[in-house]
Amino acid sequence: MTAVETVAAPHELAKEQPLLEDIRLLGRILGDVIREQDGEAAFALIERIRQLAVADRRDSNSCSAAALQELLHGLTGEETVTVVRAFTYFSHLANLAEDRHFLRRRHVHERRGEHSRGSLAAALQRLEKAGVTAGQIADALRHAYVSPVLTAHPTEVQRKSILDAEKAIAELLAARSHLQRLGALEQAAGETDARLASQLAANEAAIRARVTQLWQTRLIRHARLTVQDEIENALSYYEATFLQEVPQLYATLEQHLEGRALPAFFRMGQWIGGDRDGNPNVTAQTLRHALARQAAVALRHYLQEVHLLGSELSMSEKRVQVSAPLRALADASQDRSSHRADEPYRRALSGIYARLAATLQALAPGEVAPLTVRAHGQAYPDAGAFEADLRTIAQSLREHHGQALLPARLLPLIRKVEVFGFHLTTLDLRQSSDQHEAVLAELLRVARLCDDYSALDEAARQQLLLQRLNDVRPLRVPGHAYSELATSELAIFDAAREALERYGRAAIRHYIISHTETVSDLLEVLVLMQQAQLVQGTLEEGATARIIVVPLFETIADLRNAPGIMQDYYALPGIARMVLNSGAEQDIMLGYSDSNKDGGIFTSNWELYVAETALVETFNAIGQRHGGQVRLRMFHGRGGAVGRGGGPSYDAILAQPHGTVRGQIRLTEQGEVIASKYANPEIGRRNLETLVAATLEATLLPQTEPVPQAFLQAAQALSDASMQAYRQLVYETPDFASYFFNATPVREIAELNIGSRPASRKPGQRLEDLRAIPWGFGWGQSRLTLPGWYGFGSAVEAFLCADGEAGRAARLAQLQEMAARWPFFQTLLSNMDMVLAKSDLALAQRYSQLVPDRQLAQHVFAEISAEWQRTVDALNAITGEAERLKNNPGLARSIRHRFPYIDPLHHIQVELLARWRAGETDERVQTAIHISINGIAAALRNTG
Template sequence: MGAVADRKVGSVHDTPRDAPEPLRQDIRLLGGILGSIVRDHAGERVFDLVEAARTSAFAVRRSELDRQDLAEQLAAVSDDDAVEIVRAFSHFALLANVAEDIHRERRRAVHVAAGEPAPDSTLTATWRKLDAAGLSAEHVAAVLHDAVVSPVVTAHPTETRRRTVFDTQSQISAAMREIDRGGLTPGERERLEQALRRHILTLWDTALIRLSRLRIQDEIEVGLRYYDAAFFEVVPQVNDEVRDALRARWPEVGLGGAPTVRMGSWIGGDRDGNPNVTADVTMRATQRAAQVALEHHLGELAHLEQELSMSARIVEVSAELDLLASASGDDAENRLDEPYRRAVWGLRGRLSATARRILGFVPAHGVTADLEPYDGPGELAADLTVIDTALRRSGSDVIADDRLARVRSSVATFGFHLSGLDLRQNSDVHEEVVADMLAWSGVHTGYADLGEDDRIALLSDVLATRRPITAPGARLSDLAAKELAIVRAAADAVAALGPDAIPNYVISMCTSVSDMLEVALLLKEAGLFDPGDDDTEPSCPVGIVPLFETIDDLAGGASTLEAALRIPLYRRLVAARGGVQEVMLGYSDSNKDGGYLAANWGLYRAELELVEAAARADVRLRLFHGRGGTVGRGGGPSYEAILAQPPGAVQGSLRLTEQGEVIAAKYAEPPLARRNLEALVAATLESSLLDLEGLGDDAEEAYAILDELAVLARGAYGDLVHDTPGFVEYFETATPVGEIGALNIGSRPASRKQTTAISDLRAIPWVLAWTQSRVMLPGWYGTGTAFEQWIDGDDAKRERLADLYRRWPFFRSVLSNMAQVLAKSDLGIAELYSRLVPDEDLRRRVFDRITAEHERTLAMYTAITGNDTLVADNPSLDRSVHNRFPYLEPLNLLQVEMLRRYRAGDDSDKLRRGILLTMNGLATALRNSG
């Protein structure tokens, strides 16, 4: 990986703001250490193979060597050597991520040190924009009174790194930060480089991936690791800053009472296509989340108890604090004059009792005390307020503003539940389960044969009464029994942890009102939905959230929502929930269904129509964006994506999924988490309070243009993906999609059903397979044809699109994200994957069309944007392409060779592990692969 380079270390003030040299030096340093470890621990022969692959890869990039020569060089290595080479380049990709993250921190520090204005996507910049806008307090209060930004952590098959790898990467980052701060003596420098060598050696000797298929229990733990790593520190900080800034600007309206950033999760509640999610798994997910929250609070209280050593002989003690201390049961003689410590000990005792009630045991940092448990986090918060008030009365604000303030904010943010676990299931499953329940109860034996109107009438009647339609011991199908058990486990979690534990039930592939009412029936059977009576309104702590996924379903989403709100019982339920209706938008399946441009425009159009429908029904709309890591699944820079939403679509609230390796890239450490959470909140505030669309009176004309472009793009995409004979065969053989399903990646099957249809394949393997093969098809295909056909040689029409690119954040974001994908694509590498297709005629028919569309899309991008390169507006990606992408070459070429051997009958464990390692390495290197 290259020799260790000498690196001059100086202050960030001495570094040119855009200079990439420090980044290159960091990469040389880390790569040099890795190279020496490969030589020492894998042997000179393996080191020579790695170095030969590295130098040849750079020669290919400089057009000094034909790619086929490198492919033949790698095809000659044994399985054992291939795995070692893959390991080396995978580790380098991981280390390059560290270097790039450190460089981003360095650049931000340089900007701050230079006294430059805070950049976009920071809260400081957002407050500046809001101040300049002169917003009225009434308007801000109306928009932000229930503001919430909720990143929802979801499982993902490419995030398979073990906790040891995760922790070691953080230690490497910490050492690199110390080196970057400068002012080191030679001895200190040597100590840090030795630490780097120790950590990188630990990585080299640690298996990057597990031997067995990832279980949901493992995925739960992966999701929880980010709380200790960053969320516990950063989320309360951001919430406090937002609260204080809002109250300082608009003190009269009392904003910021509830935390703005509230974490969510799908891991253990999302069973759409995942038969491994059971009632036990759902209970485990909520219990483990509660354990993590309670252990954190107890640990912080233990530290607080040690810090609050104030003596009643010296400071004045309020009557409320004295009462709290007296009720604590702490009668130790040596602490009788230390009311704060005694009070906090009592809080620890009550919280320990709470943990025992919820978990069945007292977790770490707990104490044994004969005290009553808290009924909820509000009671703990009230006790903390007593301590805070007492400190401030005695003039100890500086103490109250330290750990105590952090504990209070943490309790307000995470409660006893940590994060809200959404339930999710496919509407087809709900239909089958409800039909079985209705048949067993004798209410109706042919529900599946009813039309939509009859279904709505039947479900409305059943929902109107509190009487359940099943009973313990009911003879239901295995599926119905399992689904009811999961919903009842969710009800138990709500009873133990409060309504925030299970905030939503998401309906995948929702197409009708009956799909929504079926979920209401399941919630009623579990005791979560109460239809009310003449004296009480309906109630349900769990929101019913339709998920519109395909392009056609997105187009009909507003009609479905309006029809649901015309059902009196459902309308009253929404009113009882504060008049808020959440709707989820599916980026992944809409893209797989209709292609990149058609899906993005379908989503925009759906949002416009949903906003109008909600306004007509006088309900408050909250949108939940089902974004994946890659652009083909709604990924890309979050700040720009949120600003690109249509007018009225954000309204102070935003929920979005965060998946897999993208979670690590965004939230693995506090500086990363702070920057990315700030970006989400900043964009939400700006989109909610400022007019950003920029189209004015031209909006309808722009919408009409995109309507036409979307039809053309969908036609071009569908002609290849849905209508080309043999396309499924091509996809299965020219990508590693089959191996994704077979090689123990993730707990979820690759398909919802046992089928070869593209429509039934899950979006993650669909996108992941095209990404691994470097085609990146879901992020661009069809767009070039749409632009070319619409412009049709008319320069005035091309200029119209160029004007939209300059003025319209949505259109600019679509093209910018597409350019990011195209920059990561490599049709030369993709051509090698295409050679895996046995049918030569099929290979040429499909790959030639992909190549032609790729060239067409590149040409149209340049013609519309005027940008000379794909990374003209993305300097960080430009650096990454330059520094990192040559190292991807051996990973791709070895993956092709290993797939060839595997499909030829070599089913050795070594080869299977090698293929999985290439997938993991490429996912790490590309950072948003699926």
């Protein structure tokens, strides 16, 4: 696997040469490993399949397609697994080469003083040109809250063992790039160094060892992933990336802002261990386990850093003076070693280490400190006390000529404690509104307050719930045996109260209500929180809530109703006062996945835009009415695929309606996107910077002009037509669900051990019950990427024809103007451009052949193909570009290099799906299907 197909222009090839060399190196090593492990015949078979797939892509009329089908059809089970593993691993290795090339090119630009779009440096330059001062930026960040939130979902396909091996290869590629730069410098100076050649050879040998490890490691899990596994996978990113890179993010910002100190405005968030919606495996015990493991990761990291500080701060009192608080800290440490008698900083750090070790035992029982603790320590009451001790050390160093010792470790450690505390990351709670209703109905019935709460209309529900919020008496009847659901749900609220007392308020800040459709959905959670003393006092007297109640608006109807629901909620007596008393924060979560599945790509994005604008206006009015501004924070439930709100985060944030960010944003990071963004620490920091850069620009850059009313009216017209076309296909075409479940590997995805959560909310094959995540994932696997574009072509065609042929040119000109001037429309078109570039009708047609009802298959595929062409034509007409990804050369390059290697995976997957569904019971067939799912997801990257 050494050939790389290229058709780029010469100047592009020059830029790509290092990338091509890395891909060739990794491909050659993989080929050598396959020869060694499986023999020459296996390697020759893989090469033959690759060559036929390349020929088929280049010339679909050639005989290569027939030859490829014949070859694949004749593969044995063992041969199939070997071939699929080979192409899957090549996709993984190509990803590593591309990541290295991205960083290489970025370093080149930065050395030239060119700052990449989306970088902090570029954002600060734009702000400076707009007249925004460093003081204004610092002031905005003092009131900001930016948080990426890691979530698990049922299409996460990467094993941690694989990720760890790939991380090692990425580090070796980085080291190789450094050696090659040294070699280039020596060659330019006319020097040669045999030692450098030896180092390169050793580097290649080390890569070969890790590739061998990959080849001998299972790609997929034998057992379904548990919530505990998902927790550990997520925590590995904190150890590898976040704990190291987040402090660097702050340091970079403070350097740009002329040394102005910044508060901890950037925080990490997480759902894994607290998200119960549709996942019966998440319980109160799971929540406790997640919080304890988070604390363990934070504290073990701090212990290691304190130990290293002890080796660095070896100053003797015979050489330097120390502050009185530092001396008191040293004397209190109980470190009586004669070796450290004159080393007050080390004695102070010994005491700090002992207290941290005791804290680890208290917050994460069973965890052991990395080193033996010589002195006894009393556990810290909270992270603030630990931070105060560190600041005592820092202040003493400043006062006694030790400033040079601060930046390397002590200041970053202080920043870590500010950001991560003892809780590491804010863990959100989430549950569906219907579950809250069921629990509350049972509580009220047992308490003899309401026989059938669920039968009440909305007004009666609100009245009853408000009565309960003005009555501090508990609803729970002591000694009564409640149902399993009620017992489990109430235990969650009790565990949340314990968590706040144990780990601090930042441990749990948000309770998210899925399927929020009424005001009572919000009140129900407040009443349930009241039972665990998470709401204190009564609404009449001025209650406080210890956790923010967060509505999640998911469907198109929910988004349209969101402003009215929030207006009515805050109009209830005592609610606004409670929120103001509790910190004046209101998060609102917006669902990208379900709104897309409900109404299609354009309507989803447009309704989100409209809802955000209306919500800001609503909360401005609430602030005026109640004499206190509630800080509104949008929480964007974005997935990896464009159909689920994916695409570049920088563009997505800047495309938000003006005035809706205001320094406040949370957004989900899911599945393969987490690995691609944060497995590599340097790439991780770049992505974290991007979130801050975009938030600053969206908050502080003045709006050049209001969005013209004509643009808004056009978008509404496009949305109406797009939704009609989308729903006509998906929800009105007879047996469309049958087409989807047969023409994609979604059934096999559900069987794959890739997540703790079921793929569907209910058994069966109803699209309404299928989660939006496997919906998008299935279309990605079959290369139609339908959720990312369907309906737009029909919408544009209807819009252009609205005034007859005479008005067509003027309407097209308007769409072109919208694409040039309106970030919302620009970003939407760019994302559709990307998913269309990744779509492939020829491959998708092969998947359609899996549908048993041939008439249904031909009809549906014809409809999809026609809309695909309409959408391509519309995009071409609006942008003036007939070539996909004309303005995204990086992704175009990626597609050019990887598609000849991903095509065989699709061909094999279709063949295997046909065999498996026909009743072939060879376990190797199922294994190969699951590996192919992994390989295709890895190659497409933003698929889930």
